[in-house]
Amino acid sequence: MSVPLLSRLSREGRAPAVGSEPTLPSAEDLRAHLDKQVRIAGRGFWKQPLAVAGVIILGLWLVAGVFAPWIAPYDPLAQDAARFLPPGGDHLMGTDSLGRDVLSRIIHGVRITVPYAVIIVAVSTAIALVVGSIAAYAGGWVDEVLMRITDIFLALPSIVLAMIVAAAIGPGLENAVIAIIIVAWPPMTRIVRSLVLSIRSRDYVTASRLLGASSSRTLVVDFGPNLIGSVVVVAMIEISQRILLLAALSFLGLGAQEPTPEWGRMVSDGAAILDRWWVATFPGLAILTVVLAFNLIGDTLRDTVDPQVSKQVKE
Amino acid sequence: MGVRSSFWLFVIKRLGISVFLLWGVATIMFLAARLVPGDVISVMLGEEAAADPVARQAMIERFGLDRPVPEQYYLHMTNLVQGDFGISMRTRGPVADELARAVPASLELGILAGLISAILGIFLGTLSALQRGKLADQLIRVVTVTGISVPLFWLALVALYVFSFKLQMFPGIGRLSPGVAPPPTATGMYTIDALLAGQLGTFADAFMHLLIPGAVLAVFTMTLITRFTRSAVLEVLNEDYVRTARAKGLTSVRILFAHVLRAAFVPIVTVIGIMFGAVLAGAVLVEEIFNFPGIGQMMFRSAVFLDMPGMIGIGLVVAVIYVGISFVTDILYGVIDPRIRVS
Amino acid sequence: MDNLLEVKDLKIWVAGAARPILVVDGVDLQVRAGSVLGIAGESGSGKSISAQSLIGILGEKFVYEGEIRLEGRLIGDGGEPFAAIRGREISMIFQDPLNSLHPQIQIGKQLTEHAGRSGQDSRKADKRARELLREVRIPDPDWAMKAYPHQFSGGMRQRIAIAMALVGDPKVLIADEPTTALDVTVQAGVLRLIKRLCVERDLGVMIITHDLGVMNAMADDLTVMYAGRVVESGPATQVLQSPRHPYTEQLVGSLPAGPARDGGRARNMRAIAGEPATPRNRPAGCAFHPRCPWAEDRCAVTVPPVEYRGEGRRSACLVDPFFSVDDVRKAAAR
Ligand SMILES: Nc1ncnc2c1ncn2[C@@H]1O[C@H](COP(=O)(O)OP(=O)(O)OP(=O)(O)O)[C@@H](O)[C@H]1O
Ligand code: SF4
Ligand SMILES: [Mg+2]
Numbered sequence A: 001m002s003v004p005l006l007s008r009l010s011r012e013g014r015a016p017a018v019g020s021e022p023t024l025p026s027a028e029d030l031r032a033h034l035d036k037q038v039r040i041a042g043r044g045f046w047k048q049p050l051a052v053a054g055v056i057i058l059g060l061w062l063v064a065g066v067f068a069p070w071i072a073p074y075d076p077l078a079q080d081a082a083r084f085l086p087p088g089g090d091h092l093m094g095t096d097s098l099g100r101d102v103l104s105r106i107i108h109g110v111r112i113t114v115p116y117a118v119i120i121v122a123v124s125t126a127i128a129l130v131v132g133s134i135a136a137y138a139g140g141w142v143d144e145v146l147m148r149i150t151d152i153f154l155a156l157p158s159i160v161l162a163m164i165v166a167a168a169i170g171p172g173l174e175n176a177v178i179a180i181i182i183v184a185w186p187p188m189t190r191i192v193r194s195l196v197l198s199i200r201s202r203d204y205v206t207a208s209r210l211l212g213a214s215s216s217r218t219l220v221v222d223f224g225p226n227l228i229g230s231v232v233v234v235a236m237i238e239i240s241q242r243i244l245l246l247a248a249l250s251f252l253g254l255g256a257q258e259p260t261p262e263w264g265r266m267v268s269d270g271a272a273i274l275d276r277w278w279v280a281t282f283p284g285l286a287i288l289t290v291v292l293a294f295n296l297i298g299d300t301l302r303d304t305v306d307p308q309v310s311k312q313v314k315e
Numbered sequence B: 001m002g003v004r005s006s007f008w009l010f011v012i013k014r015l016g017i018s019v020f021l022l023w024g025v026a027t028i029m030f031l032a033a034r035l036v037p038g039d040v041i042s043v044m045l046g047e048e049a050a051a052d053p054v055a056r057q058a059m060i061e062r063f064g065l066d067r068p069v070p071e072q073y074y075l076h077m078t079n080l081v082q083g084d085f086g087i088s089m090r091t092r093g094p095v096a097d098e099l100a101r102a103v104p105a106s107l108e109l110g111i112l113a114g115l116i117s118a119i120l121g122i123f124l125g126t127l128s129a130l131q132r133g134k135l136a137d138q139l140i141r142v143v144t145v146t147g148i149s150v151p152l153f154w155l156a157l158v159a160l161y162v163f164s165f166k167l168q169m170f171p172g173i174g175r176l177s178p179g180v181a182p183p184p185t186a187t188g189m190y191t192i193d194a195l196l197a198g199q200l201g202t203f204a205d206a207f208m209h210l211l212i213p214g215a216v217l218a219v220f221t222m223t224l225i226t227r228f229t230r231s232a233v234l235e236v237l238n239e240d241y242v243r244t245a246r247a248k249g250l251t252s253v254r255i256l257f258a259h260v261l262r263a264a265f266v267p268i269v270t271v272i273g274i275m276f277g278a279v280l281a282g283a284v285l286v287e288e289i290f291n292f293p294g295i296g297q298m299m300f301r302s303a304v305f306l307d308m309p310g311m312i313g314i315g316l317v318v319a320v321i322y323v324g325i326s327f328v329t330d331i332l333y334g335v336i337d338p339r340i341r342v343s
Numbered sequence C: 001m002d003n004l005l006e007v008k009d010l011k012i013w014v015a016g017a018a019r020p021i022l023v024v025d026g027v028d029l030q031v032r033a034g035s036v037l038g039i040a041g042e043s044g045s046g047k048s049i050s051a052q053s054l055i056g057i058l059g060e061k062f063v064y065e066g067e068i069r070l071e072g073r074l075i076g077d078g079g080e081p082f083a084a085i086r087g088r089e090i091s092m093i094f095q096d097p098l099n100s101l102h103p104q105i106q107i108g109k110q111l112t113e114h115a116g117r118s119g120q121d122s123r124k125a126d127k128r129a130r131e132l133l134r135e136v137r138i139p140d141p142d143w144a145m146k147a148y149p150h151q152f153s154g155g156m157r158q159r160i161a162i163a164m165a166l167v168g169d170p171k172v173l174i175a176d177e178p179t180t181a182l183d184v185t186v187q188a189g190v191l192r193l194i195k196r197l198c199v200e201r202d203l204g205v206m207i208i209t210h211d212l213g214v215m216n217a218m219a220d221d222l223t224v225m226y227a228g229r230v231v232e233s234g235p236a237t238q239v240l241q242s243p244r245h246p247y248t249e250q251l252v253g254s255l256p257a258g259p260a261r262d263g264g265r266a267r268n269m270r271a272i273a274g275e276p277a278t279p280r281n282r283p284a285g286c287a288f289h290p291r292c293p294w295a296e297d298r299c300a301v302t303v304p305p306v307e308y309r310g311e312g313r314r315s316a317c318l319v320d321p322f323f324s325v326d327d328v329r330k331a332a333a334r
Helices: A005-010 A027-037 A049-066 A102-138 A140-153 A158-169 A173-200 A203-210 A215-251 A263-271 A278-304 A307-314 B002-035 B040-045 B053-063 B069-081 B095-130 B135-147 B152-166 B190-196 B200-237 B240-247 B252-286 B295-304 B308-336 B338-342 C047-053 C107-112 C122-135 C141-146 C154-166 C184-200 C212-218 C236-241 C246-253 C325-333
Strands: C003-014 C021-032 C036-040 C062-070 C073-075 C090-093 C172-176 C204-208 C221-226 C229-235
Touching (some): A049 B135, A102 A140, A102 A173, A140 A173, A140 B002, A158 A215, A158 B002, A158 B252, A158 B295, A158 B308, A215 A263, A215 A278, B002 B069, B002 B308, B095 B190, B095 B295, B152 B200, B190 B200, B240 C090, C021 C036, C021 C221, C021 C229, C036 C047, C047 C062, C047 C172, C047 C204, C122 C141, C122 C154, C154 C184, C172 C184, C212 C236, C221 C236, C229 C236
Parallel strands (some): C036 C221, C090 C172
Antiparallel strands (some): C003 C021, C221 C229
16 A cells, blocks of 8 residues: 555655555645745746736836826925925925925936936947857957956956046046946856857757858847847846946946936935935935846846746756 | 876966956056046146146156157056056045055955855855745845845945944944054954954954944845855755765755755855955945945045046056955865866 | 565656656566666656655655555655665665766765764774775775775776765665766676675665666566556566567567677667657557557557566556467467
8 A cells, every 4th residue: 555645745754544545646736735846947927926026116117207297296406395304294205405305306316227227238238249249259369359358347346447437537427327338348248158159059050050051140040039038138137237336326426416316326415414314215215126126027037038047947 | 296287387377367357457547547538637636736837747757648658558557566556636645555554444344244245145045045946045035136236335324324323233433433542553454453462342343343334245245145155056956966965875964064065165165256356346335434444435535536546546456356366266266176176 | 585675656746837747657666685676668767766766865846655665664755764764775876977976075085974873983984985995896995085086987986886875784776877877898897796796795786777788687677667657577587588568579679689889879778669758748548559569449548557477577568468479479470
């Protein structure tokens, strides 16, 4: 007589009651048991609560940004109210050192943070796609030289390099964006290069080469869709780090300048006046939630959508 | 014999790469300084000093600004190699002197942050891997994804406000409380110097001043180490030799410590090395908030003053530390893993 | 003769994307002391999974059910925990000796690390490890104790793995394709070693292999698996000489005559026409019916039970006549 599986499903490792009937487990019980063990694997994007939370948070911010002039209770630049009003009453998040409404400034801040972060990642990814593909495809000394160049850029923490470049070309939001692009392309290039190499080594590309496709055709037609999928996933994760870097440069005074309602700038305004905690706290929370949303989405995409990763997760 | 010589060959090769990287960084610095739109001298000296013809002339001679660019480049490089980082326009003193004071302070803070993040990160990452897909894993994932999302400069403010200002659990800013004299200088790190001098009170005070900034700095790197450890341990758990260890009848505790973590340790060490660099990067944002006089604060203040010589000097020092750490971890990698050591 | 290890109605499920998949379906196995049980079957037929379930080292994705008895005592679920059995009473060695030893731990350490648990003092454990290394014919055991795995060839590493499996003085040794990853030239040596240990130590050996030539030389009993089920079992020589099941018959038929020149790879069992069934899409009825030359309509409906066929032999075929395949051949020739 075999040991009834159900008894161990309910109590791991316990001996079955003597003389009990051998019951076969139903498919349901088994599935419940096994599903519990491999909860994450094989789950779709939309079934993961964290990913959905990310989409909702990001969605709310984007809506707030698009409709900022209508949603924000005050003009973000107007210095109408008293200075340093604590949160509550007419000003939900209080007012800052110039009597501006913190909430309104935060809502308008999305219009700076998200578009600029997208521009940074789009441009640096475009550069990376070109340079990384050339390196992977050309190989040899071209590859060697390009990779050594990226190595040099990676020999400094990105924030330090970005600060030096931003300081050299002069403080300002646009210059900070340029500085970040300069530090963002090398790591991205390395990722693109290794993606291209791994895709290239797969059979179907070899096959289409054997069929006589030219290598530029191979690059565009066969790589295109595969590469873009993976790159989008990486870019989602990139965006979050670039938002942080942009906010940090503004915090350091190298990015957005007064009176721009940029979040990092706003935190630095509140830094010197700790007892008026609301001036710095709320913009910081805004940065945290937007970055968190991008990270939640990017992370889950990497685990579920990216074919190179999901293959390992499934089996 | 062959073992030894091939190991040294590896060390020399790796050393060559490090020197190349530092040369590259110094070159980028040179280009950045020349990138400046407008008058290089004004940028290097600051507007008001640049108006002084004597200072202008000194500057021109020092950097050979009246000579062709290749010659300027040569001067820039030889100055750096000789440890001359120029004059800070902020302090009006040599950048090298200020660096000499700032580096031990940051090192002290960075080591503490590195320790906190390594211990917590390895623990959480291992737990997460062993509990894969279960509640603990999910919770740790929420913690880590929040950890990489939080702006450090803001977290520093919040921590300072909550722990020092509201709860008064920790001393506020600086390296020591007012009235506490610094210990006699040996290493420049106050905690170690205090211990060497037997000043336990000073040690405690210095240590308490390190704790909050250290913990804030540790947040980002801790999450990275957690994630990295998780995947390294998961990978090792799938290895045949772990299955063999199980088949031998070893206890799970023994398998975890003697076999799994031992193997996972190799990749984890490399990432911890890189993380020390990340701690330095975070210091730029955090030190100023705690008024902690390390290279992070120096970098922050140089940036505020647009002090190019200061920034370049710090950038190079950071690069030396960064490159040096990755050199050391690479060598360490070879020492820990007998396969690499021999082949 | 009494069975040392006896497995009845072993079923194993693995977590699938949609539902659990039954990968091993009602397998019976018997291992006798001092003799070798061979398990044969195409890739994916569930050999490794079955073997791993016997010492409880299946991953979390798996659930098993069935009765496993060692010398009559129930082990595993409902009986003695596997943790008390593993390494002490049943040991296992794996296919890939290159990865089955920890790369960063000295051989001596790996051979003695169970010592603390069994209360031996370390010098004794050390001495015993040297003896074991000598027993598996490792030259210079003193040096070997201090060396790392990568300093040995594949064959030597497999010998070390065998020595490691013997540390707890087990009664049963399970070897999962112990020579597949090895150079042809050293395969025979490792197999001879296993056979010798089996006789000298009165070990019950269970050996999994693709290579029927190995079976012929080594195995006393043979169990043939297909798509997670046993299709035929019995004394090895008889099963190989006159198979009763059409699948076994084809396996044997796919053996080329004469010594294998390419290291036995041609003797592997992939040469049968048609796609092997996998547990994920096991055909209804007899899983072998799409490829079976004897198949009748009912084969696609009814699962053939494993039935006794005399002389210690069993076979799972609905159409199996009461005479052997040889007899059919002879009859056809006449
Ligand atoms: N980790 C796993 N996850 C999901 N399914 C698995 C896993 N391991 C094995 N299986 C399934 O179990 C079945 C039996 O696998 P097993 O490894 O026992 O086959 P095998 O007979 O040993 O094959 P081989 O000769 O290739 O070693 C396979 O068909 C496979 O689909
Ligand atoms: S039962 Fe039918 S299909 Fe299966 S082996 Fe026998 S004859 Fe072939
Ligand atoms: Mg197998």
